[in-house]
Structures are given as structure tokens and as C-alpha cells.
Amino acid sequence: MSDIAQCWINGEVIPAQQASVSVFDHGFLYGDGIFEGIRFYNKRVFRLPLHMARLKRSARALQLDIPLDDAAFEAAIYATINAFSLADGYLRVLVTRGVGALGINPANCAKPAVIIIADKLVMVGDEERNRGIRAIIAATRRMTPDRLDPRIKSLNYLNAIQAKMEANYAGVEEAILLNERGFVTEGSAMNIFVVREGVIHTPPATEGALQGVTRGTVLEVAKELGIPAFETVLTSYDLFTADECFFTGTGAKLIPIREIDGRKMATCPGDIYLKLLAGFNALVARETAG
DSSP states (O other): OBSSOEEEETTEEEEGGGOOOOTTBHHHHHOOEEEEEEEEETTEETTHHHHHHHHHHHHHHTTOOOSSOHHHHHHHHHHHHHHBSOSSEEEEEEEEOOBOOSSSOGGGOOSOEEEEEEEOOOSSOHHHHHHOEEEEEEEEEOOOHHHHOTTSOBSOOHHHHHHHHHHHHHTSSEEEEEOTTSOEEEESSSEEEEEETTEEEEOOGGGTOOOOHHHHHHHHHHHHHTOOEEEOOOOHHHHHTOSEEEEEETTTEEEEEEEETTEEOSSSSOHHHHHHHHHHHHHHHHHTOO
């Protein structure tokens, strides 16, 4: 086993540095494909059925066939995890349209390709996570569901990348995207939550937010803790006047926000965030115990 990233490709697990795909793969050429980001702990995948269900929904939306059945896919995932030396890590699972002739027509691709990568992923350092990160509201707007529904986890992330570039130019860690109507959607690659007077609010998927697995888990933890939580249409005003604000995501887990567009949060990290973080960690430990 090696702490070098491992990759399942063409039915074989090899060091990711040795893996390659054809330059004619339409996932590479046109972003024609889907993916999932998944965490594993103690060599056990956290909430794999939810991730696989979302992958299948994305595939159906793009009329993309997944060439492995559930058992074979799970076996490939665990073969990749077991080849990676660390007990905890991150999986990137991709299904591309596959190799085809030049031109965007998906009918030119004979067979979709599956790639699974196991590696480490650290979104922010411990110091940033403890004190919170800074964000801006990006000028880039989230594409609306009638154009490319954000619930499809496609390989086309240019919209989010443009927002992240804005954050880089502003010298902050993250960007928040609004939709065309000016309502809050999410961060560049994370869902967003605000807390006001002890109540949690997060934008609904219909406004352009991804239906994140971690997002759903946080809402579940809030219910267990008796903290009221709602999907709510939010504007920048709600961000600026929140008592607390934080991001969630598979890669991010939970990250508090200390400042948005120069406005400091009332508290960071806040009491609700800390309760949710403890509850989330406890849930992960229960579900992935060896």
C-alpha cells in the first residue's frame, strides 16, 4: 500500500501518477461526464448509497450509461481504498462519456469510462477552520436550472471556477454565488448555511444550490439536536446580518465563515456551528466505526 494517490481505471488499481485517459475521451474534450466526491474513514465509505444514488440521477439527466452494476462499482471503490495506505481519505468517482470522434455528439462515444481516485484532500488548514474563513459575493452568477441544473454534478465546473478566481483576486478564501434573481445559491464548491436567532437557514436546490450529501447530513444532525432548520430563499442581506454563517461539503466538511464582503459575522465560530460540528463528527464516527 502507498500514500500516493491510487486510481481504479480499466478494471485495475494503479498509482494515480501512472493512470492515463485518451485525449479523445469526451470527458476531457468537452466536460461530458459526471462525478462524485466521497469521504472514507477507517477504510469505510461514508454514506455511499446516497452518493451512488446522486451519481445515478446525474447520469440519467445526461442520458449517460454507467457501465458497472452496483456490486461491481462498490467492489472497485473498496479496491481503490484498500490500495491507499491511509485509513481516512477522499474519493473522486468519475463517469465520462468515453472515447469518441472529435465533435460534441455523444452518439460518437461507444462506451462510458469509469475512473476512481483515492487521495488526501485538505480544503483549509486547522488554523483557518478554527478561526473561520473570509468570502466575497462573486459577480459571477450561478447558472439557472433551465440552463444546467446544479443538481447534476457534471465535469463542467467553469461557473464555479470563475467565482473562485474572483475570490483569489480579492485575496480571500471563498466566493458565494447568487443566481440571476439575486438570491444566494452556494459557495464555489460548498453549500452555505446562515444562523439567525437560533434558527438555521440554507438555500433550496431550486435556487441553484447543489443537493449536497453533507448538507443533508447537517440538516439531519440539526433535527437530532432539536435545532430548527429550514430551506429558505436568502439574499446578500441575510448573509451580512447573520449571527453565524458556515459552509458544508464532502471535501470541506464544515467550515465557519468569519467575514463576507468585509462584514464580520457576529460570532465565528458560533455556538450552533460548534454543536453541529460535534454532532456531525459523532455521526461519522458511528457510521464508519471499524
